[in-house]
Amino acid sequence: MSSSTEICSAFIEAVPPGELNEVVNDVKALTSDDDPALIQKLKPAFQKYNEDQLLAVKLPGGSQHVLISAHNRLDASSSTYYDTATSTSFTFDHITQKASSPQSYTHESPHSDLIASISRSISSHFQEHYPASTSSTSSASTVCASAAASGSIAILLSTLKASPQNFLSGRWRSSFLYSRSTGTLRGVIKVDVHYYEDGNVALKTQKTIPETQVGSGDGATGDEIVRKVAALEKQYQEEVNRGVVGMNEGMFKGLRRQLPVTRQRVEWEKVRGYGLGGDLRGDR
Structure with missing residues (x-):
């Protein structure tokens, strides 16, 4: 290379x-x-x-978004993916971020019954806690037999808010793997936010979820697994909120004034016109 x-x-x-x-x-x-x-x-x-990024894309002729991930990729050397919710496979162009050639497809798995149960429960959780897709928001969830972690069921949730006119973009991603053989759930939650009006500020944070037992020794139901996912997401959201409030009230205040002594924002595009040196010397 x-x-x-x-x-x-x-x-x-x-x-x-x-x-x-x-x-x-x-x-x-x-x-x-x-x-x-x-x-x-x-x-x-x-x-x-x-x-x-767990990119959410819309299939040709479809209304719902589906996720792109290593877990629902059909072949390690191809760009073909599948979606369990719509029983569809499709080709994805990673450069243009466009999906094409949708076809009817059902992925065979020994965990099909549990995948269907989790999918029903995650759909309710998703509709309650994630924003609907709009012109500036793309959201999707998927449950599938993981191609990247053999023997595990992948539970993926992602939402993107992109608002160029407000100089803001952000994505929440949750990736969980449930092992039916051990009855444990593990995963990672990632939050990325970029704000670039008159500057360049980014928040990039994640939390790794260690293996956690879910349900009884006989294995968890779809409802039990999704309840645990919801609890973990809520816990991390509260942690992030506390961290952001703490930075705003502590660290940022220590770095600089929230506003100049004039109590007005500095117009940086006009900064060359400010007589800062003269003001400091007391010139008129």
Whole structure:
């Protein structure tokens, strides 16, 4: 891999949620003369980014969003994924982030009964706690036999809020794996927020959930598993809220004034016109 490919791959993998197209356009503008084929060389980085972000995409002719992840990828060497809720497989272009070629598909699994039970329960949880998809919000959940963790059931939830006009984007991702053989649940919850009006502020945090016993020794029901997922999500949301309030009231106040002594925001685009030096010297 060339140095330019490595550098651009690192850029792609660090893109804030919902801002991949803007970064791709910048990469094209900066490198098109040096390596016209660079974007195609970056396909592994695009795939890693989209799967890690649990990207929610809409299928052609469909109304619901479905998730892109390593867990519901049909083949390690392909870009074909499936969705249990709609019994559909589809091809996904990681560069354009577009789905195509939807086909009827049912994934065979020894855990099909439990997957169906979890799917029914997670649907209710999702509708209650996650925003509906709109022009600026894309949300989806999926439950499937994990292709990335053999013998486990993947429970995935993701929502993106992208509002360029307000200089804001953010994504919440929950990835859980339930092992039917041990009756345990483990996973990770990630929160990424990017605010870039007159500056560049990012929040990137995650919590790893260690193996937790769910239900009785005979194995948990779908309702029991989803109740545990809901409890873990609520606990982490409260932790993040407390942390943000603490930073706002403590750390940020210690770094600077919330407003200048004039009690007005500084118009940074006009900063060259301010007579800061003269003001400090007392000039008139």
